[in-house]
Amino acid sequence: MSVLQTLKERSGDCCELCKSTTELSQYTIPPSLNENVDNDVLICKICLDQIEERTDMDANHWRCLNDSMWSEHVAVQIMAWRMLQRLRNEGWPKDLLDMMYLSDEALALARATGEDKDESEKVIHRDSNGVILDNGDSVVLIKDLKVKGSSMVAKQGTAVRNIRLDRDNAQYIEGKVDGQHIVIVTDYVKKT
Ligand SMILES: [Zn+2]
Numbered sequence: 001m002s003v004l005q006t007l008k009e010r011s012g013d014c015c016e017l018c019k020s021t022t023e024l025s026q027y028t029i030p031p032s033l034n035e036n037v038d039n040d041v042l043i044c045k046i047c048l049d050q051i052e053e054r055t056d057m058d059a060n061h062w063r064c065l066n067d068s069m070w071s072e073h074v075a076v077q078i079m080a081w082r083m084l085q086r087l088r089n090e091g092w093p094k095d096l097l098d099m100m101y102l103s104d105e106a107l108a109l110a111r112a113t114g115e116d117k118d119e120s121e122k123v124i125h126r127d128s129n130g131v132i133l134d135n136g137d138s139v140v141l142i143k144d145l146k147v148k149g150s151s152m153v154a155k156q157g158t159a160v161r162n163i164r165l166d167r168d169n170a171q172y173i174e175g176k177v178d179g180q181h182i183v184i185v186t187d188y189v190k191k192t
Pocket of ligand 1: 043047
């Protein structure tokens, strides 16, 4: 069964965050590099657009997290936690966060995208042109890159999809080249 089908089955064909049944799609929570049901949630377009900041946040829409934060699925818990963090200045999300339970492992992953940090303390990653990079972005290498600890050379022009940012160091991102997980210096990449 495909990941999408599994998601549809477990959710009863509705958005796992707000229960909407329209325009659903599979969403891989950043910074996951692999698609599997543990990293994915089924979400609607309204949730997706706000998560990806394509539209303004509608705080009231996210009252739905009151229910979905109790999901048994870790990926759903993580997305609920991240959105509550983004909205914490509204007040009520803080109360929900206080009630929420995440395992240590899930909490570490939930924090990986820095939603719980204030803007000023966020680590900002920029490509060689100064363009801001996000988890999940695609980049190309602008020079040949020796891969540490192997004889592999990642060639200039190689595309790296679905990158993840090193949350402590603005100069490093990670991604997969030829199936191998590598660390790349941001000066060597261009966002596509
Ligand atoms: Zn939704």
